[in-house]
Amino acid sequence: MKNLGFIGAGRMATALARGCVTANLVGAEGVLASDPHQPSREKFAEELPGARVTGENAAVLSECDTVVLAVKPQMMDGVLAEIRPHVEGRHLLVSIAAGVTLERLARQLPASTRLIRVMPNTPCLIGQGASAFALDAAATAEDAAMVERLLASVGKSYEVEEPLLDAVTGLSGSGPAFVYTVIEAMAAGGVAGGLSPELALELATQTAAGAAAMVAQTGLSPAELRSHVTSPNGTTLAGLNALAERNGSAAIQAAVEAATNRSIELGKS
Numbered sequence: 001m002k003n004l005g006f007i008g009a010g011r012m013a014t015a016l017a018r019g020c021v022t023a024n025l026v027g028a029e030g031v032l033a034s035d036p037h038q039p040s041r042e043k044f045a046e047e048l049p050g051a052r053v054t055g056e057n058a059a060v061l062s063e064c065d066t067v068v069l070a071v072k073p074q075m076m077d078g079v080l081a082e083i084r085p086h087v088e089g090r091h092l093l094v095s096i097a098a099g100v101t102l103e104r105l106a107r108q109l110p111a112s113t114r115l116i117r118v119m120p121n122t123p124c125l126i127g128q129g130a131s132a133f134a135l136d137a138a139a140t141a142e143d144a145a146m147v148e149r150l151l152a153s154v155g156k157s158y159e160v161e162e163p164l165l166d167a168v169t170g171l172s173g174s175g176p177a178f179v180y181t182v183i184e185a186m187a188a189g190g191v192a193g194g195l196s197p198e199l200a201l202e203l204a205t206q207t208a209a210g211a212a213a214m215v216a217q218t219g220l221s222p223a224e225l226r227s228h229v230t231s232p233n234g235t236t237l238a239g240l241n242a243l244a245e246r247n248g249s250a251a252i253q254a255a256v257e258a259a260t261n262r263s264i265e266l267g268k269s
């Protein structure tokens with residue numbers, strides 16, 4: 001890729017730009033990000049030496065063929081109205097704004113604009129993201145491959161049909177918060193057993209990371225892996241029974257479903 005543009009030079013834009021440069025998808029000098037606020041521009045330039053910044057959104061469209069729309073959802077309509085006159089056939093626009101549908105984007109842009117909607121999650125900020133993306137009718141297989149490479153530079157990515165992005169939002173978008181809650185609760189259990197809060201948090205965090213890596217690397221199902229640590233009448237079984245008595249896994253499933261439903265509701269407003 002010769003160049004890569006960002007409208008909005010915030011946290012997500014910085015993470016994606018850094019990922020793409022580190023993965024050699026684009027040189028730092030090929031990155032151009034716009035932001036109306038000087039401090040945001042300075043921070044972006046500081047975190048990605050060699051990248052260029054501007055206060056003019058139109059400059060990003062004039063220089064770059066692939067442009068990531070990385071502003072907050074509530075800023076999107078204003079940004080689209082501003083960039084619309086500068087969008088041409090050569091552009092691929094990639095929106096990472098939560099809840100902003102392809103239909104809403106397309107309605108405010110020239111007909112046949114190639115659009116891709118991405119749902120990233122916060123671990124993208126440290127290169128461990130789980131993202132999903134959906135293409136509009138005008139986007140091509142090469143566009144999909146491009147976005148896949150872009151997202152691969154900050155974690156894993158999966159193509160889905162757009163309606164499934166609500167379920168993705170409930171699972172991987174909101175999911176880090178659910179996992180933080182599990183880590184916090186496990187650490188509290190350790191503290192109740194006499195561990196210091198610091199050691200308990202370290203052990204809980206490393207246990208969550210290790211268990212996730214076991215699922216990812218062994219190819220075994222969570223149920224199989226769980227059976228490997230559960231001996232009859234043992235400690236793990238006592239813990240799993242306590243979880244089951246309190247409907248622990250049903251509660252976590254309900255959290256994902258509630259977040260999904262909220263995403264559907266927000267998409268309608």
Ligand SMILES: NC(=O)c1ccc[n+]([C@@H]2O[C@H](COP(=O)([O-])OP(=O)(O)OC[C@H]3O[C@@H](n4cnc5c(N)ncnc54)[C@H](OP(=O)(O)O)[C@@H]3O)[C@@H](O)[C@H]2O)c1
Pocket residue numbers: 007008009010011012013034035036037040057070071072073075078079096097098119120121122123173
């Ligand atoms: N962070 C995440 O983990 C995450 C996860 C999923 C989806 N997303 C989506 O990613 C998008 C960006 O999130 P973020 O966390 O990176 O937000 P952020 O740090 O607030 O970045 C947004 C940037 O856009 C700038 N901006 C505001 N109005 C603008 C305009 N008219 N033209 C150009 N730039 C403008 C903001 O400037 P000021 O701050 O100076 O106002 C800010 O620097 C959001 O739509 C969010 O829904 C983020």
